[in-house]
Amino acid sequence: MATRACVLLAICAGAFARDCIELTLSDRQQNILTDSLFNGTIVLTANNETYIESAKYDFLELWDAFPKIVVPVNGTSEQCRRDSQMFLDSLDRLELWALKMFDATAKPPSGILSGNGNQYGDFDECLSIDSAVRGKYCLASLQVDLAHMGFTHLDYLVHSGHYIRSNITDMGHRVPRYSSLLWGVCIPSSCSSYDLEQELSNKLSHLRISVRVQNTMCTVRDVKRPYSFGKSLAIAFFLGLLLLLGLGTIFDEGKEGATNFEKLLNAFSLKRNIRKIFDLSDSPTRVKGLDAFRGVNAFALLLAHKSMAMAHSPYANKTSFSEVFGMPWAVVGRSAIVYTDSFLYLSGFLNSHNLLQDLEKKGTIDLKSRLLARWFRLFPMFLSLMLFCTYILPDLNNGPQWNLVVEEHSRVCEKNMWKSFLFIHNYFGFEEMCLTHTHQLGMDMQLYVATLPLMLLVWKSRRLGLSLIFGIAAISTVLRYLATHWYDISMFVYYGISVQKLLEAARYSYILPTHRATIYLIGVLMAYFIRSKRSHVKLNDTQARLVWCLCFALAAFTIVSPYRMGLEGYKYEHFTNAMFAAFAPILWGLFMCIAHWAICNDYAGIGTAFVESRVFKFFNKIAYGVYLTQFPIFFYNVGVQRHAEFYSPLLLIHIPEMVVVLVVSIITTVTIEMPFNQVYRIYFGKSQTKLKEK
Template identity: 75%
Template sequence: MVRRAWLLLLCAALAAARECIELTLSDKSILTESLFNGTIIKLTLNDTIEDTPRYNILDIWDRFPRIVVPKNGTSEQCRRDSQRYVDSLEKLELWALKMFDATAKPPSGILSGNGNQYGDFDECLSVDGSVRGKYCLASLEISFNDLKYNHIDSLIHSGHYIRSNVTDMGHRVPRYSSLLWGVCIPSSCSSFDLEEELSQRLADLGMTVKVHNTMCTVKNRNRPYSFGKTLSITFFLAVILLLSLGTMLDDGKEGTTNFEKLLNAFSLKRNFKKVFDLSDAPTRVKGVDAFRGINAFALLIAHKSMAMAHNPYVNKVEYSAVFGMPWAVIGRSAILYTDSFLYLSGFLNAHNLLQDLERKGTIDVKNRLIGRWFRLFPLFLSLMLFCTYILPDVNNGPQWNLVVEEHSRVCEKTMWKSFLFIHNYFGFEEMCLTHTHQLGMDMQLYVATLPLMLVLVRSRTLGLSLILAVAVASTVLRYLAVHWYQISMFVYYGISVQKLLDAARYSYILPTHRATIYLIGVAMAYFMRTKKLNFVLSNTQVRLLWAACFALAAFTIVSPYEMGLEGYQYEPEQAASFATYSPILWGLFMCMAHWAICNNYAGLGTAIIELPVFKFFNKISYGVYLTQFPIFFYNVGVQRHAEYYSPILLVHAPEMLSILVISILTTVAIEMPFNQVYRIYFGKSQNKLKDK
């Protein structure tokens, strides 16, 4: 012992002088700390004494706590329960063993991305004796100060595909590079108690810890019963009653009174027949169904890839590697698919308004706005009420509080903004159902289109000049916003959560920044409706036209591929250029392809464009758009364990089937009936508006 003490003192002195010496020890490795500079000195058999980091990389595995309990909790009850847990664990009592067993342990495969460990959610909640179990999902972040550990840092954090920290919001954009760690503690302890305990025990390992209060769950926790919940249940019961009466009393005849027509509107037999009726509507515009269907599917896959980033995988590094490949640019350019919907919305809005002007010489603004409201709001309201007051009580899971209940809490506070269709002006952080930002933009652009069309019809020169001026102004705003806020409309590799949120707040969800391609659609509708683009092409010219279309589309999608590669360093000019030219080039592609289809220049492609599946999808597209994210987040919330990542999960059959079925049901049970209610009670036997 005397010899060891002298050796330790010698090591401390040598460390202070930055010298090295060979020592042979007969015992186990010794770890001590220099009194002079706090350097950790590790002595092993036949090893060289040298300065090392504050922690050894292997300490993350060796010293990570297996038993986590807040023995120094803020409440007396927490401290007593924690000590009882430790004492009972030593006695091998079953309830204590369950709490220990339910807490996550360092696994194999951390360098493959297997760092998110849920533990056993259900086993923790099953502890219900003298001490009840509380399940908390802690967020951990490892910091490596030495550059030589950069590669290890990347592997542990699954490639930093999306860079996050433990304080980032996670209910919309995932805290991708934070490690999620399930811990079972006594229910009398708070998230703060656990955070303090983990922070103290993991600080020496270079780890930062955050335990959000919303990420803790106890069994049979009763949510407060609110007026909103009562209203929601009443609303859905009323809809179910109307559907039941309408279906049972439907005799196949047209109603003569408004009440009979109302019941017929809620007849599931009639609505199912209509939704599967694939005959052409009189107001149908060729090509719109195919454009909408293809872009909706592409956007669905892009949204699914973002939802998947919430999930743990045993090979999460491979997930990052796949989305860092050049071909992944197809998904990273998802903004182009939303631009397609803006083009279609602008085209159809202008097309329908021009029809009104041709028939009546004016636009019935009041009925147009009411019709638009009935087209969008009933299903939108139903989804908000369901996700806010009903869905949180349906199930549970490790991330349920984050991706389901957190959305519910945000919606309770900010739903009124969605009622007014102004929710897209407040950023994703405080937006109810963030994927519905497009509805706000679409409604605002629709309202702006009404006076614009009146000007365009009365003065072609003034109207087109106004369209061009606004489109140019929108383009300039995008360019300046990207430069000023250092953001990107393209999801480049390694983008941070905060930059994604900033991009949404300062450009992506603002109609003033997205108006360019919408106005291209408006102008295209005007030129096609007024037959300004009627000319005949030869076969060679048709081939050249389609070659130009595909080249334009391919260039727009692929041009920013370097930004999607691993190791990319953000460049403002490159990001601003893409934000500037992409809507213009994509809009030109949409115009050229749309004109060719409408003028029967699609050739063999006509058979594909006219496939019945596109006509069917067009009828349920609004339901697909609204319901996909709640279904994605439901599945994220209930997932209990890590699975093996494979690209096939992007089109996971049960999930896609669920979206299809639920979209059909919401269409026939809510969207179609309320559209018919508008026709009945506002006295306008109008053709169904297809200007979504």
């Protein structure tokens, strides 16, 4: 007599599937099914049809064989072997320290098919062990390959949808090893990371799980980084800065200084700088619309950066994270390159606008003064952040991923900081770059230097100069297309992209000024057009509305056109990605130009109040601080996170974190950026020139 049975492939085979398949089976068929489940072959009969699934692996074995007790009993040192055996003996006797070491090590949890595969164990409990042995916490990286065994869908669930594909050898300090599992293990401090890696490899190799345990991913309590000369310099720098801020604030009497030293102290007055930062009166040189452009794009880029930082974090429902970012609307975040293009456009416009002003007044450009002003504008804050992240931040806290996202990044900075000092760090790839998000500063500085002779040429020979600009822009477009096609890379973060492809996209196109020059030069051309007498055109209300419709259509098309690449199941296509890389900056540049022109000519209509909002005027003053400090804050929070949390899209705008970014940006602006800008004016700028004339 046939009976109705619900065959739960996941539960019956080790809790590794999500669908309950209801089948009508005879008693004999049920017996065959039960036997075959444990022999590695599933035979299902339903509706008079037979289905055979060759299970190359018994998932019950995978589940049960996963080690619950991990200690390097065969460690390379005698002390490690002795401590490991002591741990096992003490665990048999239920001694508290051994129980803590066992308890602090991660165990296979529930919810793996919901993405709960990253298990930290208990970081603080492990480090608190200081008895017969001291505890050492190590975060191992595991590479599980179920697809190779024929279980593609289970592999997809275990790895949270492969939103970003990675392996255990990828860099992880800035780009996440999203599809590699993190496993916290507590071992005796006498054992090395190599001992643990060998122990785990021996126990997991037959389960087709690869293991990597880096020495830098192990932590012992109260073991500090070695003191270095660089750290001494960093401490001296910040102590000197605090001294200047203290003296400047104490001796600020509200009067303008007569001597350069008095002016220097005034420059570091917190009272004076705080008043200035909240003074939102219009500057006579302010160009309409730029504050709004900068504010909106900075917020969009902030969210894009936050989503990348979130991909480092463990979530109990991490598959939901992948599902949310695989929805069509998520294309707004995946097209993040257009938001960085906005800043290149604004930089090109402002640089050329200011240079043209000089040319109109003086007929020449003071190259030394311009380069020095640029250096003072960018370098002091940049230097301060590098010194802080390299020498100060690593000692401020700890956590399971702290060694990866803070300590490892600090080591990269210590080795490669000199490249950032010269603003050439964008030529060496993300793998060896200090503060990877600052690649834009390198490009911006290099494009600025190239703009100086270019604007002189435009001023002296309009036709030749403009022809050269169009020619360079066209060459840059061709380079983007060819790089994308040759290296199989993408400027759009498509679903399932690998970490390696993200790094190659950066190295071969994204961080190179030669490949990103098009949008910058569009800004240069717009500055030339705005300052010409032909930029103002009279429009009626209907024509103005049509202009804005065209403007928003260009923006929407640029952002939304590649949405299909952001959906689950997308397969890489050369032509589609190459076309997006080549022409997205041009379309986005046209949108920026049209919107900018309309605002400058007072055609914003009901949007005028939004564009001229005081919020944007304030944000413009702290924009550089927001840009520089957001990543260190995001990764500080990743590093100190102890346990998996429940993912919600609202975490993308985590209010406490955003408030910290805002406050830190204000502090860095009034204590570093504004004082050093004033120092330039005192010793090299107009105030010094006037003093010499007197």
